[in-house]
Amino acid sequence: MAIVVDVRDAVKVFGAVRAVDGVTLSVNTGEVVALLGPNGAGKTTCVSLMIGLRKPTSGTATLFGFTPADVRARSRCGVMLQESGLPSFLTVRETVDLFRTYYPAPLATDAVIDLIGLEEKARAQVHTLSGGQQQRLYFGLAMCGDPELLFLDEPTVGLDVEARRGFWTHVKAFVRSGRTVVLTTHYLEEADALADRIVVIDRGRILIDASPAMVKSASQAKRVSFTAARAMNESDFSGLPLQTLTLDGMRVEILTAQPEALLQALFQRGDSIADLEVAGASLEQAVMQLTARGGR
Numbered sequence: 001m002a003i004v005v006d007v008r009d010a011v012k013v014f015g016a017v018r019a020v021d022g023v024t025l026s027v028n029t030g031e032v033v034a035l036l037g038p039n040g041a042g043k044t045t046c047v048s049l050m051i052g053l054r055k056p057t058s059g060t061a062t063l064f065g066f067t068p069a070d071v072r073a074r075s076r077c078g079v080m081l082q083e084s085g086l087p088s089f090l091t092v093r094e095t096v097d098l099f100r101t102y103y104p105a106p107l108a109t110d111a112v113i114d115l116i117g118l119e120e121k122a123r124a125q126v127h128t129l130s131g132g133q134q135q136r137l138y139f140g141l142a143m144c145g146d147p148e149l150l151f152l153d154e155p156t157v158g159l160d161v162e163a164r165r166g167f168w169t170h171v172k173a174f175v176r177s178g179r180t181v182v183l184t185t186h187y188l189e190e191a192d193a194l195a196d197r198i199v200v201i202d203r204g205r206i207l208i209d210a211s212p213a214m215v216k217s218a219s220q221a222k223r224v225s226f227t228a229a230r231a232m233n234e235s236d237f238s239g240l241p242l243q244t245l246t247l248d249g250m251r252v253e254i255l256t257a258q259p260e261a262l263l264q265a266l267f268q269r270g271d272s273i274a275d276l277e278v279a280g281a282s283l284e285q286a287v288m289q290l291t292a293r294g295g296r
Contacts, residue, residue, distance in 0.1 A: 001028040001029045001030060001031075001145070002028065002029045002066055003026045003027070003028055003029075003148070004027055004028065004029055004063065004148070004149050004180050005025070005026060005027035005050055005061075005062075005063060005180075006026045006036050006060075006062045006063045006065075006127065007023055007024060007025045007026070007046070007049065007050060007059070007060070007062075008024050008059055008063065009022055009023075009024055009058070009085070009140040010022070010023045010024070010046075010049055010056045010058075010059035010060065010061055010062070010063075011023075011048060011057045011058045012042075012045050012054060012056055012057050012058055012204075013055060013057045013170055014222060018109065018204050018211055019042050019044070019204055020045050020046055020204045021048065021203065021204035021205050022057070022059070022205065023046060023201075023204070023205070023206055024206075025046075025058075025136065025199060025206065025209070025296070027180060027182055028180070028186065029054040029178065029179075029180055030175065030178050030179070030180060031175075031180055031181075031197060032082075032171070032175055032181040032194050032195045032196050032197075033181070033182050033183065033195060033196065033199060033238045034184070034185060034190075034191035034194065034195035034197070034198050034199065035047070035182070035183070035184045035187065035199050035201055036184070036185070036191055036198055036200050036203065036287050037201040037202050037207075038197070038291055039139075041201045041202045041203065041204070041291070042201050042202075042203070042205075043153075043184045043201055044082070044153060045182065045185060045204075046149055046249065047148055047153055047182065048144075049061045049068075049073075050063065050068060050071075050151065050168075050182065051077065051079055051241075052067070052068030052069040052229045053269065058174060059185065062151075063077065063149070064076060064078075067104035069116075070138075074147045075103055075104055075145065075148050075149070075247045076144075076145075076147060076149060077148070077149045077151065078143055078144070078145055078147035078149070078150045078151070079142055079150075079151045079153075080138050080139055080141070080150075080151065080152050080155050081138075081151075081153045082140040082153050082154045082157070086126050086137075087126065087127075087185070088126050088127035089125055089127070090121070090125065090126055091122065091123050091124060091130045092121050092122050092124055092126065092128070092129070092137060093113065093122045093123065094110060094119050094125060095141065096109050096112050096113060096140060096141065096144060098111075098174070099141045099143050099144045099147075099289045101240050102144070102145065103144060103145030103146070103155075104115060104145075105145070105146060106146060107142050107143065107144060107145075107146050108144050112143060112144055112259065113140065113142060115135060115143060116136040116139055116140035116171065117136060117141075118133060118136060118137060118140070119167070121133060123215075123255045125296055128197070130158075131158035132159050132160065132163055134158075135155070135158050136154075136163070136167075138158075139152075139155060139170075139186055141153045143190060147179070148179050148184070149179065149180045149181075149182070150171075150179065150180070150181045151180070151181075151182050152181060152185075153184050154169075154185055154186065155167065155183070155185070156185070156186055156187060156190060157186075161289075164187070164190070168190065168193055168194060171183075171194055172194070173254065175214040181194070183195065186192075186282040188206065188282070188283045188287060189284075191283065192212050192282075195212060196211065197209060198209060198210060198211070198212050198275045198283070200217045200285075200287055200290050200291065201277045202290075202291045204290055205267055207290050208236040208290060208293065212283055213292075215286050215287070216280055216281055216282070216283055216285060217274055219278065221255045221256060221257050221285065221286075221289060222236060222255070222257070222259040222278055222279065222280060222281065223253065223254070223255055223258060223277075223278070223280065223281055223282060223285065224253070224254045224255075224256060224262060224276075224277070224278050225251065225253040225254070225273065225275075225276075225277045225279075226251075226252055226253055226260050226265065226275055226276045226277070227250050227252075227273065227274045227275045228250050228251075228252055228271070228272075228276070229250075229272035229273070230272075231250065232247060232250075232252060233247070234247070236271075237254070240256075240262055240265055240266075240289045241256055241257065241258040241261050241262055241265075242254045242255065242262060243255045243289075244285070246295075252273075255281060255285050259278050259287065263276075269279065269288075270278045273286070288290075
């Protein structure tokens with residue numbers, strides 16, 4: 001497979017802050033790569049280096065073998081950023097028509113509007129759209145040029161569950177056609193559903209680059225969940241070996257590195273539990289553990 005994104009020893013410094021600190025990362029044709037990490041970890045700065053919005057302080061970043069600013073690279077990419085300024089007085093159709101002119105072989109206007117499900121809003125001005133509708137428009141503009149490589153920075157913010165899953169369907173269809181996606185998201189369910197590779201970044205450095213399954217297996221913790229016979233509170237678990245505790249009515253979920261010791265303590269105490277499940281950590285829990293360890 002050909003490498004479409006290649007970042008080598010990239011550093012980006014803002015004053016005293018090293019937002020990106022020696023990142024090396026390549027993305028191959030046909031992959032979905034999700035960049036994950038806490039706020040301020042360096043994810044968006046990494047994407048900015050990849051697409052040429054910023055230049056690395058040191059190191060290199062290339063797209064299709066060219067510098068990201070080269071039109072031969074840019075014309076093959078679609079980009080959806082967290083914040084996109086659009087002329088508010090233009091209609092949806094006019095905005096799509098405008099963005100199509102930036103590309104050598106764009107999709108048809110009606111095809112883009114149909115793709116994002118805004119047929120009924122085609123004549124509406126951008127400022128009248130809801131937040132979710134604007135997100136869908138931003139995605140459509142990223143798809144205008146029929147790109148080979150798509151950058152999506154927090155693409156489903158503001159979308160409801162149904163719209164988010166519809167978006168996942170579009171991304172999967174895009175990748176099945178042999179194209180490539182680089183994604184940042186705070187919805188870790190989204191990364192788990194879409195990504196071939198998870199790249200966890202914290203404090204500007206890559207902590208792990210692996211499949212979702214391997215990232216989850218890197219966590220030493222187990223997820224223990226059960227239904228309690230009585231309403232429980234945090235004090236009921238004082239002194240037990242747990243890392244996180246979630247109480248939802250009678251349902252209890254615990255993340256622990258010592259599931260046997262935890263359950264033994266509960267049974268010895270005489271607590272009655274049902275619907276017991278013990279499983280590996282979720283992707284969200286694994287990432288939280290990795291970034292906590294990285295921070296220490």
